[in-house]
Amino acid sequence: MAKRGYHHGNLKQALIDAALELIAAKGPQGFTMAEAAKQADVSAAAPYRHFTGRDDLIIEMARQGFDLFADLLEFAYRDGQPSPLAAFEAVGRAYLAFARKHPGHYVAMFESGVAPNATRDLAAASARANKVLVRAAADLSQRLPPDRRPPTEMFAAHVSAMSHGIVELYARGTPGSRGPFTPEDLLETGIGIYLRGLGFLDPDC
Amino acid sequence: MAKRGYHHGNLKQALIDAALELIAAKGPQGFTMAEAAKQADVSAAAPYRHFTGRDDLIIEMARQGFDLFADLLEFAYRDGQPSPLAAFEAVGRAYLAFARKHPGHYVAMFESGVAPNATRDLAAASARANKVLVRAAADLSQRLPPDRRPPTEMFAAHVSAMSHGIVELYARGTPGSRGPFTPEDLLETGIGIYLRGLGFLDPDC
DNA sequence: TGTACATCAGTGAACGCGCGTTCACTGATGTAC
DNA sequence: TGTACATCAGTGAACGCGCGTTCACTGATGTAC
Numbered sequence: 001m002a003k004r005g006y007h008h009g010n011l012k013q014a015l016i017d018a019a020l021e022l023i024a025a026k027g028p029q030g031f032t033m034a035e036a037a038k039q040a041d042v043s044a045a046a047p048y049r050h051f052t053g054r055d056d057l058i059i060e061m062a063r064q065g066f067d068l069f070a071d072l073l074e075f076a077y078r079d080g081q082p083s084p085l086a087a088f089e090a091v092g093r094a095y096l097a098f099a100r101k102h103p104g105h106y107v108a109m110f111e112s113g114v115a116p117n118a119t120r121d122l123a124a125a126s127a128r129a130n131k132v133l134v135r136a137a138a139d140l141s142q143r144l145p146p147d148r149r150p151p152t153e154m155f156a157a158h159v160s161a162m163s164h165g166i167v168e169l170y171a172r173g174t175p176g177s178r179g180p181f182t183p184e185d186l187l188e189t190g191i192g193i194y195l196r197g198l199g200f201l202d203p204d205c
Numbered sequence: 206m207a208k209r210g211y212h213h214g215n216l217k218q219a220l221i222d223a224a225l226e227l228i229a230a231k232g233p234q235g236f237t238m239a240e241a242a243k244q245a246d247v248s249a250a251a252p253y254r255h256f257t258g259r260d261d262l263i264i265e266m267a268r269q270g271f272d273l274f275a276d277l278l279e280f281a282y283r284d285g286q287p288s289p290l291a292a293f294e295a296v297g298r299a300y301l302a303f304a305r306k307h308p309g310h311y312v313a314m315f316e317s318g319v320a321p322n323a324t325r326d327l328a329a330a331s332a333r334a335n336k337v338l339v340r341a342a343a344d345l346s347q348r349l350p351p352d353r354r355p356p357t358e359m360f361a362a363h364v365s366a367m368s369h370g371i372v373e374l375y376a377r378g379t380p381g382s383r384g385p386f387t388p389e390d391l392l393e394t395g396i397g398i399y400l401r402g403l404g405f406l407d408p409d410c
Numbered sequence: 411t412g413t414a415c416a417t418c419a420g421t422g423a424a425c426g427c428g429c430g431t432t433c434a435c436t437g438a439t440g441t442a443c
Numbered sequence: 444t445g446t447a448c449a450t451c452a453g454t455g456a457a458c459g460c461g462c463g464t465t466c467a468c469t470g471a472t473g474t475a476c
Contacts, residue, residue: 005470011419032463033462033464034463043420044421044464046420053463157386158398162395163370166370190366190367192402193355194402196401197399213453216453237429238429239428250432
């Protein structure tokens with residue numbers, strides 16, 4: 001850590017980063033303002049120059065998380081290229097990759113107990129991420145005969161649920177602790193079977 | 206609440222019940238020993254006659270939860286009657302019903318951060334519940350041509366993940382807050398599509 | 411370039427609080443004879 | 444049935460702790476002239 005003078009320079013983000021590390025290591029309630037401040041090498045009172053309180057910090061973590069999440073999903077989606085199916089599967093993989101690489105954000109977003117509409121900003125970020133999932137589902141749905149299309153929102157919800165369930169049950173704690181399969185395997189096969197159930201038989205339709 | 210004398214009579218269970226209510230209302234970290242004691246109308250020191258500490262109480266809640274969960278799943282399964290498919294779907298519904306009716310248990314089991322193998326008893330209860338899911342999946346798998354059977358554990362994991370994901374994302378907080386579908390709808394359709402993907406086209410095979 | 415001053419971003423001490431837990435105690439209960 | 448005594452299951456007070464937060468302060472920085 002670089003030497004610093006009286007002024008930190010970028011304390012707000014440093015506190016968020018510290019809290020993310022703590023939350024990833026010790027669970028949603030495992031961080032305290034005091035400890036985040038300590039980790040940022042600053043007095044316990046300093047955070048209150050940047051956040052109105054503890055909740056404010058958690059909400060900001062979740063907001064940044066949803067923003068990043070949305071970015072990654074959008075990047076994976078690539079406007080449906082090269083094909084709706086390939087793009088859809090890339091989004092699924094991106095979901096899992098996000099949970100793996102950003103556990104602190106993930107916990108703040110989904111396990112910290114903050115309502116996704118706690119603030120306008122948070123709601124917007126959350127909605128943006130969800131929109132990518134819905135769009136990927138909608139594009140893929142177009143390939144189905146109309147009478148076999150489930151409602152788009154439902155399609156997206158199924159995929160969200162399976163992804164989230166896999167993260168929570170199989171991607172936490174010691175790797176492999178809950179079974180012989182990797183989360184990535186589980187998600188790929190699970191989504192694959194689900195898509196076949198919808199009528200996507202061909203790997204590149 | 207009935208009058209009682211110096212001795213409570215059934216304090217251990219009363220404390221567990223109080224903690225379950227608190228945990229259901231305020232999240233995994235939302236209960237304290239002191240508050241559970243208060244709710245059971247007893248001094249703050251009394252719980253320590255029955256539990257070695259806070260963790261012990263949480264583990265006991267989770268253990269009872271897994272026990273009840275296993276019972277309900279077994280009851281729903283009915284040894285695969287009337288058909289493997291019907292029994293399988295009943296198990297899915299029982300999963301969701303449990304999460305709905307016993308939110309405190311559910312949170313203690315899956316969101317409190319206790320490792321499922323924290324104690325031998327807890328591990329056994331958890332394994333028993335999981336075994337029902339695996340058996341339901343295995344029985345149903347038998348109906349598939351061998352070359353289309355996924356590994357049984359994987360099959361069960363997919364269904365657990367989707368069920369858990371739906372509980373976490375769509376069955377929490379204000380009903381309908383996250384979408385226009387009920388969790389029950391989502392699970393039924395999701396599992397239905399998944400099963401079709403495996404090759405179960407006929408509703409009563 | 412130098413100076414005065416407003417503003418910003420920290421400090422350090424203190425607060426009130428509630429928590430988990432311990433301890434010596436005491437009232438109630440069960441049992442042996 | 445009565446009594447002595449061991450055991451059980453509570454009490455109430457106290458502990459040390461760490462937390463979130465506030466407050467008066469001060470050092471650093473930026474800006475007007």
